[in-house]
Amino acid sequence: MIINNSTSFPIFKKGQQLKSSSLTGIVNFAKSEIMDTRMYLEGAGIFYGLEVTIDQQNGAIRLSPGAAVTSDGKLFSLEKEIIFRSVSDVQIPLLTKTPTVGLLSTGEENHNKLVYRITGVDPDNPNGTPDARTYLIFLVMTEKTASEDSCLYGQDVSETSQTNTVQAVLVDKNDIDPNELKKWMISVSSNTLGDDPFINRFGYTEENNKPLISFAGFTDWGKVSDGFEAVCKAAEPLIATSFKMMYDQVKDKLGLDPVNPFTGVGNVLETLRAYVENGGGILYPWLYDYYRDLIAAYQELVSTDLFSYLSYLPAKDRFEQYISLGSIRGEQGVKYRIGLYRPPFADLSVNALQKPKQLIERLVYLVDTAHTRFQDATGFPPTTVGFTPDAGINRELSKRAIPFYYKDPATLAESWSAELTRSGRHSTIPGIKDDRDRSYLLANMDGYEFFRIKGHTGALIDPTMDAIEAQRRELHLPFDIKVLYLGAKDDMTQLIKERSATFSDLTVILEKIVNDIRCARTCSDEFEIRIFRRKFDRNDIGSMFEALVLLFDGTKDLDEKLRELCDSDNFCFDEDKTCCRSHLTSLYAVYVEYVRRKEELAGNLLFHLFAEKHPGIEHNGGVPKGGTLILVCGKTDPAFLSEEKKSSLVKLMLSDQAAGISMVEELGNYQVLADFCLPYTCCSDRPSINLVLQEAPPVALFSIEEQTHLPEGQGTAVVLKNESLRADTYRWTLKDYEGTVLKETDTSDINEPGKFELLVEDGVVFTITLTASREGMSSKYAIEMTICPQGKVQVTSNGKPVVDWDVSQQSELGIEAFPYGGSFAMVLKQNDNEQELDPTEYDINWKEDKEHLTLAIKQPQTGLYQLRYTFEDIEDCEKGLAILDIHTRVSTAPQPVPVNRDVSPSPATGHGAAGSTIDAAVFNKRILSYRSGVNAMSKEDDSLLADSRWADTKAFLLAGGAPEDLHTAYEKLQATLQTGFTKLKVAQKTQVIKLLIYATAYYIDRLVVASPDKVPAIAKKLIKAAGESVGAQKDGAQQWAQIWTDAGIITQENEKTVAAYKGLIA
Structure with missing residues (x-):
């Protein structure tokens, strides 16, 4: 029953004649009590379920099982899912109107009408006006009264029944008063708490009307004391106002004393602050800590569940007889779904009221300055240094140690922590007894993140330290x-001046300069006196430094200062003043360093x-x-x-x-x-150890669970098992041999396998990558798969399966192979003999398009070579072989070999030691050796195959084009090799320098052939930068000399050019 709201109901006596209103009154009374119980003690809104799913594809609305209570206490429940497929217009009483709404039903009679409202497109008239209205989905209770004749009362009397029905309807948002929607929100009580109290950090000030933290003015204790006093004074009215307001709000609900104990708190704190000020301010740091205790105690109190439920009360008219489940085309970010609103204390634990009471008792105790030691005549602050373990400066006050400035920590402990008091373990709180605090630190320090200190202020530094x-x-x-x-700063500088500061390394330097001056005998006998104002005295070296300060202080133009000194009478016997200027320049350097160190010293001590x-x-x-x-x-x-x-x-x-x-x-x-x-270690010679605990990152991992051939040789289907760890979202990616993404799928189900069809029409080499992610962290795992090409294998030269190759005229053979991803083997047939070549006897390299290759045989012989392109490593791949027949020969009358188009644009001729002609074959052989060297590196360390730096270098050595293109490609490669170089390990740096050497050698040879008579400016810049990188690396110059030499390539035309290149890299 509602207080101050009379509730009447019938009472029956024996023999009394019953009336219909009496029976109806009993029903209404019982119903009212049940609904009030739900609303006031359990809550209103959607308790669980009743989720709405809009199925646009099938034109349906799904409603899941669940339960809700209207704001006037009516219960709506659903045990099985309902699928609505139809809608019809009806008028029903809703809120303050009787609007036309869409009544949802499970039939099919008006299915297209529902589709129109869900999708906005009318299936019966697709080109018609789209429906862009926002519909709210309501559960509405309607009442229907019906009468029927009763045989008990004759013809003229009928029997009446009432039927309550809960129906799902679509309501146009425009038909609802916006004020009705606001009622769904929690109504906030008008007597909520005001702003929380706070105390500014030490150093708080304002400059140009902008608040900030600054320590610039704290040069003496008076200013430091004023800094503490300012922030404490500013906090006092905030503490007084918020404490009083808080108590007034909760005293009735918690049954507290009606007299507010926080009345006049501001005056009490002001009096305590004045006492500290009159004592010289030595206690200000502890007063600052005390104020922070008061604020922390307040914040812990108002953060309890009590205050979260005092902030609102239920209202019966918020959503009477209906529940809103959601919307169709609602505004972005707005959920038209009624939440669950619990009444005050519905979810509070049994201790929810006891804890706030205890926290208020603690706050009353703390704010009573009589319980503190600030005004004790003796014994405060303490004189014995001690440490108290503490859970951490940012923890709740009840989790922390009791500070030493409270008089009776044992009594305070009884209300310090509600949890420990309830369990009878409040005596274990640190800060009660010194010997117990020490035992805590000796037993287990893991639970403590802070060490309170006492007994140090006001004491001499020597015994304190x-x-x-x-x-x-x-x-x-x-x-x-x-x-x-x-x-x-001036005070510190003067102190150093007075005592003639000494720096041992500068002393040695200064003594050496003075000895050089004496030995050279180019300066006058008065030189030392003019500099140091007396003879140089190593036993008073500090004064010698200060004399340099007096001599050079204020110098803006050193040359002018030196000219002034050297030209003065009896200062220097040197006619051109060279030695004089040199000695003075050295002395000036000592002066500059001495002054810099004094500045640094002051900054480290003030x-x-x-x-x-x-x-x-x-x-x-x-x-x-x-x-x-x-x-x-x-x-x-x-x-x-x-x-x-x-x-x-x-x-x-x-x-x-x-x-x-x-x-x-x-x-x-x-x-x-x-x-x-x-909060960090900064100052001692002891190494700091910082332990940072981080969440373990996710790990991506998968395996091939199933692999089957597709019909008609289309390719291979794979099923992949996700074996990742510590992840909640997953992305599968399929790429072809060129890196083009063919398919991507996302899932959050680790048990959902990855499925891909690897089609031959996309190539035979694929990369499958799984990215596993969680909370901004991610991990990737990838495998490369090569499938059987199903007989579609080709290897040709100029499109032909048979080719003649004059190895005396051409050092490389261009070939084509399809598809990319197979392996090569080479066989030499001579007479009846057949011999398979070792892979080291020939080089075969793919070009960037992964369709063309170059073949070079290191020591070619005449005969028949067979180049076999195969996929035999793939299981059950019987149709994966193609053969190119290569007939090699040597011309009977050899001519100068034309330069390979990928090497240089024209032949290079010249003279050797005996004046012989040098043809382009020399350069071709050199370039092949560079390519072989890079390939050999990958065989020594197969990890290079996955290194983009190695791949880019190899691609550069295979590239052709005009000199302009060559400059651009080399500059780009040089930048690639230098990126992140300093972070590499020693072995990796050696590899990168070797790649740079091969690329630079190739670059120079190409340029010598293309421009034998000049060195392009861009080349000079790039090769000089490469030379600096090579020279800086240990054994770099030796490696360069082993790979590149000018032997055999110097001609009369290019002699100066080759020498210039050699000088740039030496």
């Missing part, structure tokens, strides 16, 4: 330590400069695992340091030990004022 280093060593804690100094170079510095009251603990120290009075301490400090700062914990030995009188941290 000793204590920190001792605990880090004893507990084997993984973090680094860095000491920084508060001060201005807090504000170091922070600029290391973004991410934060004050968190400790250090993350694997991070860097930064101790910021300073002094209140410069006289606080003795001269001995000053000297020791500066010497240490300028040594190799400056960055890290060794520095603390000479920082004894500096006070630790605050701690900061970095």
Whole structure:
């Protein structure tokens, strides 16, 4: 029953005469109670199922089994799938209207009408106006009352019955008031929480009306203290407002004290901040941490389930007597489907109310500053250094350790974590007792990602660092330590000046320069005095450096400065001033390096400069695992340091030990004022170890499950089994021998096999690739398949199966083979003998079109060669052989061999040592040796066959064309070989350099033949770049000399050109 809403129902007495209204009242009362129970205690909307599928191909709408409850509590349920195939127009009461809707039915009488609404195209009039309207699919309950005569009451009295029917209808979206659609959404309560409180990061400031984080001004403790004070002060009103508003919202629902305990919180925090300020601000870092605790406690409270359900309440008129299942042609991104709306606390666990109450109790405890130690007269901050293990700075407050600035951590632990309190294990929370914290770190550190620190602020750096280093060593804690100094850049520079800083390597250099000056005796006797303002003194080397600073400081034009010095009286005896200028230039270089190191030193020791170079510095009251603990120290009075301490400090700062914990030995009188941290190791000489756990990537893998021949020799059908790991989507790709994609299929079912038909008409070499993917990661696995060509094999030369080859006139034979993908064998027949040639005795290379090849026999003989092109390696491939008969001969009167068209455009002649003619056969033989060398590399390392760099080099050596094309091809290949070179392993680099040598040798020989009298400018640039790459590689020059030589190719015409090429690569 509804509160403040009277509900009446009949009550019967014995002997009472019954009326129809009484019986009807009983029914209505029971029905009302059932519907209210559903709506207020269980929820409304679609609970499960009732999914709509639009089947455009068959012109049908499918509705899956499921259940839903209307906003007024009526239950709609479906046990079996319904397929609607017809629609008819009817008028029914719906919402606030009685529109004409499309009543869906399972019959076929108006099938085309439904197709028209689903597809937008009228099957009876395809050229008619398309239906572009948006239809919503509703389940609607209609009521029908009927009367019939009853024999019990005679002729004039009838019996009445009511029938409720749930029907599926299509409703034109334009017939629905938009305000009715808005009712489907959850209605948000007007008294929701305001903005969450927050505290800005240390260093927050504004420049040019733009907020940012900057450490530039933090050069003394006063400014650091002001930085903490500013962010704390800004957070106080946010904390006060949000805490009070939150309590007012939940106090009635949780039965809390009506008096808001957070009233006046802002004043309490302001008073505490003033106390810290009056104490010199040394406690500001901990006050900052305390405010962050309060905000974290608030965020944990408002993130509970309690607040997600307080934000809305059910409304009975949201979707009375109907449920919307979806739409046809709905707006993109809009789902016209009613969700499931649960009432408050319907899904809350048994502890859902207990936990918020405990979290509020904890917040009340924390905000009471009397429970903190900030205003303790003694003992705070603590003086004993200690570490407390912590789950992590970004974890919920209840998961973290209890900070040391609370007075009674044992009492606070009882409300710190609701889960541990409920299980009685709250005493195990770190931060209660120091000895227990230490035992946690000795037992198992895996659950802790952060180490809280205490006992270091306000203490002298020397004993503090000793204590920190001792605990880090004893507990084997993984973090680094860095000491920084508060001060201005000028202060640090002056400190270094006062103590005459020393750099050992620069000292050696400076001494050598001075000795050279003395030995040369070209400068005046006053030279040293003019430079160093006294005689050079190696025992006061720091002052010597500072003298260089005074001499050269402010120099803008070095030449002008040197001229001014050398031309001055009694400065230099050298007439042309050459030696004088040389010595001064060397001294100037020492000055520049000395000043640079001083600048670098200041940036490595001053807090504000170091922070600029290391973004991410934060004050968190400790250090993350694997991070860097930064101790910021300073002094209140410069006289606080003795001269001995000053000297020791500066010497240490300028040594190799400056960055890290060794520095603390000479920082004894500096006070630790605050701690900061970095989330990474940055500063010590210890190697950092970063362990990153990543999800295992997917692995693509498949095997051939079935392979069958297609009828009439069309090809082969294959079925592939997907054996991939850790993937959820898969893509099958089929490519032909040219890399053209023939077919692609996608699936998310690993059990769905890949199926392809490999047709001979597309070639016989195919590549099948499976790409397995998951969450942006992917893996590929591919296999190459060669199928039987079914007798369609050819190998010819100029289209003929028999060819005569004069090997004295032509070093290579052009041939054609089809289809691509077979293997070659060669047989020599002489007289009655038949001998199969070893593959090393001849070279056969495919050209880029994979239809033409070149054949070269290293030591050809006269006779009959048979070149056999076969697919015999393929199982059951009986019709996979073709033979080319090659009759070789030697001309009786040999003529100069014409240059192969793929090598050069014209013959090259010249003179040798005895004036003999040099013909193009020499160049052909050289070029064949380059090709053989590249082929031999792949036989030594078969992995090169899959390397695009090797394939591109081989293609370049087979290419022909004009010199312009040659330049372009060589430049492109050079860029390919150099891409990613620095990331290769040593063996791979050696292979790439060797490929570059073969390509460059081929390029030069081609150019010598094409342009014997000149070196093209583009060639000079490209060959010089290649020479630098070859020379930089170990044994590169030796390899070049073994592969390319000018022996036998020099003529009177090309002599200067060959020498120029040789000089470029030497």
